[in-house]
Amino acid sequence: MERFVIDRLRERLQGQVTTPDDVDYDVARMTFNATVQRRPAVIVRVRSDDDVVAAVVAAGDLGLPIAVRGGGHSVAGHAMADGALVVDLRDRRDVSVDPATGIVRVAGGAQWVDVDQAAWVHHLAVVGGTFGDTGVAGLTLGGGIGWLIGIHGFTCDNLVRAEVVTASGERVVAGPDGDPDLLWALRGGGGNFGVVTTFEFRARDPGPIVAGELSYPVSAIRQVLRRVAEVAATAPDALELMAWIARSPDDPEGGAIVVLGVCWPGDPAATEDVLRRLRAGLPVLSDDVRTMEYPEVQAINGRLPFGLRHYWKGHFLRVMDEAVIGAIVESIADHPGGRGGILLESIRGAGRVEPEGGTAFAQRAATWNASALAIWGEPTGDDANIAWARRAADRLAVGSLSGAGYANYAPVDETTERVRLAFGTERFARLATIKARYDPTNQFRFNLNIGPALVRAPGD
Secondary structure (H helix, E strand, C coil), rough: CCCHHHHHHHHCCEEEEEEECCCCCCHHHCCCCCCCCCCCCCEECCCCCHHHHHHHHHHHHHHHCEEEECCCCCCCCCCCCCCEEEEECCCCCEEEECCCCCCEEEEECHHHHHHHHHHCCCCCCCCCCCCCCCHHHHHHCCCCCCCHHHHHHHHHHHEEEEEEEEECCCEEEEECCCEHHHHHCCCCCCCCCEEEEEEECCCCCCCCCCEEEEEEEEHHHHHHHHHHHHHHCCCCCCCEEEEEEEEEECCCCEEEEEEEEEECCCHHHHHHHHHHHHHHCCCCCECEEEEECCHHHHHCCCCCCCCCCEEEEEEECCCCCHHHHHHHHHHHHHHCCCCCEEEEEECCCCHHCCCCCCCCCCCCCCEEEEEEEEEEECCCCHHHHHHHHHHHHHHHHHEECCCCCCHCCCCCCCCCCHHHHHHHHHHHHHHHHHEEEEEECCCCCCCCCCCCCCCCCCCC
């Protein structure tokens, strides 16, 4: 039966079917995080919606659960799963833009660089990932923090419609012309509901942008973070701040450095007061803040190559106060080395306002997302780096809003309790009910999983 179904898939698909017997299997199953080495039963590299339907139906025939690979950028490795059928969307990266409506239509395997380039031809932008090779699907379904969050909210807030293949192989629409509840669920509820083959976003002209990075030495970490917290609490909504605190690769003694990313979409003249406060009285080591176009802003962070080893964990914060700053200083002091550090991302303005139609994403009362990112190269560093990230996350919990972290930075061993805390009781229950309608047997379980609610028949 198994061989028959797989052979039939190969005959019917435009795409490619890979099994463990194939020479390219190990390449096909590679994901962003090298600590994740999972072995799917079948990887189906789809090229059309018909391919997706055929793959999902085949999974049912084979009795296999389904994992979905979009950009493959998940730190938790959700794109691949042991013994699963993987719907691999990596070849589906088409993006089309309607400049009259500002709607950007994006295929499920696209990366943010694809969206940025296509939209910017029309001087439009969507709130997107801060690494260009981040997958659109994973970022959107987990929330989506980006440089334009202050004026346009999270990425998921700008999702207006989606096309989905469900566990039964049915094609459905999430949105006003389909199921609004499913659109709500896709706005932060993860990959629990099916294969999203197409996303539609609202894009806008961000206007002129002032952006770049300032860096400061280890000796000023407390002073700098206090100032950054003060500016974030009082500056106009448009400002987005992201701070990276890590050991400096250029310091032979391993001293730490604070790199502060700044993005201001709006009148460049109005940035002077904000920038003055981030410079005055602080020991600035470097400063490349200037007027940029949006694709340049999106390139600030460069790329993180596939093949490094990762363990990330953190918390959404109520506020960045002295206790949190102390936790960051302590965590950097006992960092084991490597490329990791503490990432702080401000949540301001439109990011703290629920959009029309609402979202499953539930952490809008937070002012910062704080994450310990352990990044290293060799398996010999696994124990030390994973232990460090866990200790750092435990320290950051002193300022946690809800006890939960950001879905898109979740570790491979994220707990069910933290998933529940991320949504809260009411949202989690609503998501479970929607899950029961679209995936009652939990075929799509390789994610921050929300089990289907138990639905009782009338009279039971």
